[in-house]
Amino acid sequence: LENCAMNNIANKNRGNIIFIQRLSKYRHFVNPKAFLKHFPFDYTQSVKIVTFEDTTLCEQIKTVASADIIIAPHGAGLTNIIFSKYKTAVLELFPYNYYVPGFYGALALQSGLTYAAWYDNDISHADVKCMKQEWIDGGPDVCHETGECRGCARNVNMTIDTEKQL
Secondary structure (H helix, E strand, O other), X not given: OHHHOOOOHXXXXXXXXXXXXXOOOOOOEOOHXXXXXXXXXXXXXXXXXXXXXXXXXXXXXXXXXXXXXXXXXXXXXXXXXXXXXXXXXXXXXXXXXXOOOHHHHHHHHHOOOEEEEEEOOOHHHOOOOOOOHHHHHOOOOHHHOOHHHHHHHHOOOEOOOHHHHO
C-alpha cells in the first residue's frame, strides 16, 4: 500500500461519483447509465462506472479514495469502502428477496461513512426458475433462513424499473 501514492488524494476533484459494476455473468447491474440519470447529480461532477475485476489493488484504492459518492450492487467490490474518505456516501443496491444491510452497512458506519441501502421490491425481478414460490412471496427477510434461497436471490442481474421504483 505504500506504493499507491495517495498523497492529498482527498483534496482533489470534489464531487466524484462512482458506480461499481461487476463484469460477471450474474450479479451485475443492467444498464447503470439509465439508472444514474434519475439521480439529481450535477453532471459537471465526475460520474464514472468502474469495474474492479481487472484492476490492481492500488487502482481500486485510488478509485474509492477519490470518490465522494459510491453506488454499488451488494458484493465484494464494496469491501474497498474501507479506503474511502470520511463521510463518503455509500448506496448499496440489493436484488429482490436479498437484503443484508448490516454487512457492508456496518463496515461503512464503522469507517465513518454515510450509508443507505436500496432494496428492489419488484417481485417481477425474482428468479422464478430458481426460487420456490414461498420464497418469492415471503418478502425481503425470508432468504435469511436458508442458504439455497440466498443463493437464488443474490445470483440475479439487477435492474431497476426507474419509472416504478425510484
